[in-house]
Amino acid sequence: MEQPTPEYLQKTRRGEPVTLLEAISEGLFEEMSSDERVFLLGEDIGTYGGAFKVTRGFLEHFGDRRVIDTPIAEGGFTGAAAGAAHMGLRPVVEMQFMDFISPAYDVITNYIATSLYRGAGPMPLVIRGPVGGGNRGGPFHSQNVEMAFFHTPGLKIVYPSTPYDAKGLIKSAIRDDNPVIFEEHKGLYRAPALREVLPDEDYVVPIGKANTVREGKDLTVVTYGAMVHKSVEAAELLEKEDGLSVEVIDLRTLLPLDDDAIIESVKKTGKVLVVHEDTRTGGIAGEIAIRISEKAFEWLDGPILRVTAIDSPVPYSGSLEDYFLPQTSDVVKAARYLAGY
Amino acid sequence: MSDSFPAGLDGERLKGLYRALCITRAAEERLEILQKQGHVTGGLYRSLGQEAGSVGAAFALRRESDGTGDFLAPTVRAAGAMFLFGATLVDFFRQYMARETSPTRGREANVHWVDYQKGFVGPVSPLGTMVEIMAGVTLSFSLRGEDRVGMVFYGDGASSTGAWHEGLNFAAVQRCPLILMVEANQYAFSSPTAKNTRVQSFTEKAPGYGIGAESVDGTDVIAVYEAVSRAAERARGGLGTQLIELKYFRRLGHAQHDSQEYVDPALIAEWEKKDPIACFHRRMVDNGWATEQELETLWHESEEDCRVAAEQAIAEPVPHGPDAVDDVYTDVTTPHPWTRGVSPDPRLA
Numbered sequence: 001m002e003q004p005t006p007e008y009l010q011k012t013r014r015g016e017p018v019t020l021l022e023a024i025s026e027g028l029f030e031e032m033s034s035d036e037r038v039f040l041l042g043e044d045i046g047t048y049g050g051a052f053k054v055t056r057g058f059l060e061h062f063g064d065r066r067v068i069d070t071p072i073a074e075g076g077f078t079g080a081a082a083g084a085a086h087m088g089l090r091p092v093v094e095m096q097f098m099d100f101i102s103p104a105y106d107v108i109t110n111y112i113a114t115s116l117y118r119g120a121g122p123m124p125l126v127i128r129g130p131v132g133g134g135n136r137g138g139p140f141h142s143q144n145v146e147m148a149f150f151h152t153p154g155l156k157i158v159y160p161s162t163p164y165d166a167k168g169l170i171k172s173a174i175r176d177d178n179p180v181i182f183e184e185h186k187g188l189y190r191a192p193a194l195r196e197v198l199p200d201e202d203y204v205v206p207i208g209k210a211n212t213v214r215e216g217k218d219l220t221v222v223t224y225g226a227m228v229h230k231s232v233e234a235a236e237l238l239e240k241e242d243g244l245s246v247e248v249i250d251l252r253t254l255l256p257l258d259d260d261a262i263i264e265s266v267k268k269t270g271k272v273l274v275v276h277e278d279t280r281t282g283g284i285a286g287e288i289a290i291r292i293s294e295k296a297f298e299w300l301d302g303p304i305l306r307v308t309a310i311d312s313p314v315p316y317s318g319s320l321e322d323y324f325l326p327q328t329s330d331v332v333k334a335a336r337y338l339a340g341y
Numbered sequence: 342m343s344d345s346f347p348a349g350l351d352g353e354r355l356k357g358l359y360r361a362l363c364i365t366r367a368a369e370e371r372l373e374i375l376q377k378q379g380h381v382t383g384g385l386y387r388s389l390g391q392e393a394g395s396v397g398a399a400f401a402l403r404r405e406s407d408g409t410g411d412f413l414a415p416t417v418r419a420a421g422a423m424f425l426f427g428a429t430l431v432d433f434f435r436q437y438m439a440r441e442t443s444p445t446r447g448r449e450a451n452v453h454w455v456d457y458q459k460g461f462v463g464p465v466s467p468l469g470t471m472v473e474i475m476a477g478v479t480l481s482f483s484l485r486g487e488d489r490v491g492m493v494f495y496g497d498g499a500s501s502t503g504a505w506h507e508g509l510n511f512a513a514v515q516r517c518p519l520i521l522m523v524e525a526n527q528y529a530f531s532s533p534t535a536k537n538t539r540v541q542s543f544t545e546k547a548p549g550y551g552i553g554a555e556s557v558d559g560t561d562v563i564a565v566y567e568a569v570s571r572a573a574e575r576a577r578g579g580l581g582t583q584l585i586e587l588k589y590f591r592r593l594g595h596a597q598h599d600s601q602e603y604v605d606p607a608l609i610a611e612w613e614k615k616d617p618i619a620c621f622h623r624r625m626v627d628n629g630w631a632t633e634q635e636l637e638t639l640w641h642e643s644e645e646d647c648r649v650a651a652e653q654a655i656a657e658p659v660p661h662g663p664d665a666v667d668d669v670y671t672d673v674t675t676p677h678p679w680t681r682g683v684s685p686d687p688r689l690a
């Protein structure tokens with residue numbers, strides 16, 4: 001017997017603000033309610049409601065055929081999700097931490113991403129889970145995994161920074177006929193400052209579209225995820241202290257990249273700083289820089305620069321991790337340097 | 342009295358076992374205090390009720406400090422084995438407090454550290470990996486004709502990973518002298534064992550790999566010691582890879598943040614009666630292997646050792662942030678973030 005929707009999943013209906021985590025829960029819940037082909041797979045997502053409680057109450061509502069507690073076998077259950085997708089279901093896989101997606105790397109890159117191209121049909125599945133540092137989680141509970149998959153044609157990669165986008169994008173991801181990797185930053189999950197009231201309606205945020213979160217004319221910061229908030233913080237400080245007008249673009253989707261949004265902004269400001277929490281070498285800044293070079297070279301008034309984590313594993317200690325991660329002060333310094341051109 | 346000693350152990354060795362149990366529990370209890378005081382970085386994992394498994398197993402191996410002994414890959418719930426292999430309390434606390442002086446210089450957590458002389462390699466978080474690693478460690482023993490065995494610990498849940506299967510199968514095929522300890526504590530985070538396997542006992546898996554296996558009461562330190570002694574003898578004698586299932590119960594949550602609401606409290610209470618330290622204590626006294634007084638002293642000394650070691654670790658410095666760039670390669674220097682310099686210049690990055 002289906003239980004009523006738990007009270008904590010009705011905040012939007014009641015007009016109350018939600019966190020990014022609650023927004024994702026609501027999005028998942030609504031998609032499961034409206035489309036019975038959608039089902040969940042992952043470790044401890046049922047009884048426990050997931051390590052971060054994203055699926056709290058789902059088991060009671062949808063039952064254990066649609067909320068499946070899996071063995072600890074990321075490769076196995078991601079492959080099984082692919083098989084179910086072949087048969088017309090729309091699986092949503094949770095990685096307990098995205099760091100543990102690695103055993104599924106083979107099936108994601110070799111099988112899932114190539115399915116359509118091989119004539120085996122579309123792969124309407126979502127692989128979602130927590131990413132990111134700042135939690136003193138050490139090397140295996142802090143990684144950003146986007147660039148391990150960015151190089152694989154056939155995948156989409158989404159990385160929201162606000163509750164509104166998170167809900168709209170998880171819904172788009174579930175409705176998308178392509179495989180989507182959906183990254184959720186742990187530091188944003190319950191961040192009180194991000195809580196917002198969402199529209200009480202069935203809205204989606206399109207995959208592949210960036211969002212200009214702050215307009216500016218002197219320089220553009222291209223960023224995503226947790227760094228959106230640090231970049232906005234830096235932009236406000238630069239406006240106050242330096243009179244600089246900084247535009248901040250939140251990519252929201254990393255693959256496919258929204259070239260148009262980036263190029264349009266570059267043509268306006270002539271200066272670009274890419275900011276990402278992921279490590280430096282092979283980070284998305286490189287791809288963005290080459291696209292700007294190809295499409296808007298004449299509009300540039302300075303070098304394309306980046307602020308990123310350092311090229312090392314994620315260290316455990318707070319002092320090391322703080323040094324490892326890009327900070328607001330780094331964005332400020334880099335922007336000042338760039339403004340000097 | 343001595344003819345009543347069990348398993349070929351004498352009074353001193355029995356007290357050594359008891360002491361190792363006490364150290365393990367006292368160290369974890371000290372960690373809880375440290376965490377409440379805000380000294381612990383990251384998560385805290387207890388082995389309450391499982392101490393006899395790690396202690397009894399390590400006690401049956403040949404432990405040396407010069408890199409020639411048997412070799413261990415513990416889990417976070419097998420710190421007891423690491424202590425027996427010579428890991429110091431102060432290093433243990435340094436790791437949990439991410440001190441600059443810790444074996445990993447603050448880069449890694451809890452038991453995730455390595456000492457090739459003492460003979461252990463700490464795990465990484467991704468489950469199953471260490472079975473593969475220990476297959477290779479023990480392969481090197483047989484390739485070099487060394488009389489050494491390896492021991493790898495993993496929980497019941499970790500047995501679901503591909504790495505566990507691939508590593509175990511490799512070791513079995515190569516007849517590696519490896520003992521796989523299955524910490525069958527009946528839960529993997531919130532998931533009861535039945536969500537990870539259809540078998541009732543992990544020994545049922547052994548025929549599928551063509552290896553020897555035994556199941557043992559993991560709360561009985563002597564039974565564990567005896568079972569592992571037999572397995573080590575088989576592994577040393579050329580019979581290759583062995584599996585030991587430790588049957589017991591995880592009496593606390595997965596980590597301190599988990600209040601374990603999904604477990605029937607009656608079940609926890611039931612397993613409390615089988616507390617490995619209390620049971621061994623009773624047995625020691627009842628059989629006259631040690632006096633009540635001697636055992637009390639061992640517990641208090643253990644607590645005191647932990648307190649002193651923790652005090653030392655607390656007083657030590659945390660890492661210097663910019664050292665985060667060290668040790669990524671042996672021979673390549675990782676640049677510092679260019680924006681941290683006095684006059685930033687992106688060409689420096």
Ligand SMILES: Cc1ncc(C[n+]2csc(CCOP(=O)(O)OP(=O)(O)O)c2C)c(N)n1
Pocket residue numbers: 043072074096100103418466467468495496497498499500502524526528529530591595
């Ligand atoms: C490959 C992988 N997936 C998921 C996790 C997250 N995780 C950490 S411990 C754990 C449960 C482990 O259970 P078990 O192996 O039974 O060990 P126990 O905690 O009971 O000692 C999970 C799912 C992980 N560490 N590695």
Ligand SMILES: [Mg+2]
Pocket residue numbers: 496497498524525526527528529530591
């Ligand atoms: Mg377990």
